[in-house]
Amino acid sequence: MADKKRLSVVLIARNEADLLPECLESVTWADEIILLDSGSEDATLDVARQFGAKVFTNVQWPGFGKQRQLAQSYATGDYILMIDADERVSPELRQSVENVMNNPQENTVYSLGRSNLFLGKFMRHSGWYPDRVNRLYPSSFHYNDDLVHESLNTGNSAVVPLQGDLLHLTCRDFFAFQRKQLSYAEAWASQRHQQGRRCRFFSVISHTLGAFIKTWILRAGFLDGKQGLILAGVNAQYTFNKYAALWALSHQLQK
Structure with a gap:
């Protein structure tokens, strides 16, 4: 069996000190955590370091796509799991990710089903579930340059859905x-x-x-x-x- 692949969890953030603890707690099992901050004025950086994250800063905001590209450039893992501070990896999803690290497929990226919170309720319809996003992928893949609603350039790769939800606290306020x-x-x-x-x-x-x-x-x-x-x-x-x-x-x- 092939050697287990190393996983880098990558985040971009700004003023997310309140949300980060639960987010990072859900991915402490990864080989490394990379956080690229865009100029936080709260305790975001301190919280990230408490969880062992490698912290970097870029205050010249280039848009979401390029900021994610820069954040990924600091990662050293074979695979990238791109998440946001308002997301949490469920235990079932963690198991699915670890299975991929143990037995990855060639030229394949993996989609995660997001369960989105809206005004106190995790939505099951309305186009908000399972709200699949391509977030687990080999480090050779990268995000596009879009300013907003950026996405991963998947090329001609296969996209395989994983079991387990990525919990997304979309609308708390x-x-x-x-x-x-x-x-x-x-x-x-x-x-x-x-x-x-x-x-x-x-x-x-x-x-x-x-x-x-x-x-x-x-x-x-x-x-x-x-x-x-x-x-x-x-x-x-x-x-x-x-x-x-x-x-x-x-x-x-x-x-």
Whole structure:
């Protein structure tokens, strides 16, 4: 049997001292933990060091994709497990990851099913479960350059789903969640505008209505009860902000 592969857990963070302890506690079994901080003003760095993490800093924010690339460059493991401070590796998922380290497959990345918390409830519908993300992969793979909603460049590799949930504390504070959504919408619109993308006014309305219908009806958000209805509204609002911002950037008055 091949030698067991070394695993590096990699995070990017800023002002996450409250969330980090449970996150890092769930991955202390990894061979190393890498945390790249983007200018925390709380105890994030101290907490990370308490858990044995190797801490680095980059305050010149390049966007999520490039920040993850930089964080990964400090890792020495054969495999990367990329997580965020508001995520926790469940015991079942840990077992799945360790099985991969003992018997990895050639040219393969692994998807993790996220269980997302929204206003006190782990959602089971609404397009939020299992919310698979490609987060476990050989260190030869890297993230793309996207400013927001970055993803792993998987090329022609196989993608294998793992058993066990990655617990994601998506929305603990509604106002903080909304502020984050607004910042994501701004980054999304700015990137599309720089790429030469334009947006008609009708598209703002159609995409907004489409987001609500997709979440509430097509993705069975109604089965998630009150949280499902609120999430459908939030998704519609987020979509409106994205396309309205892109429309506005395309129609700014020239001074």
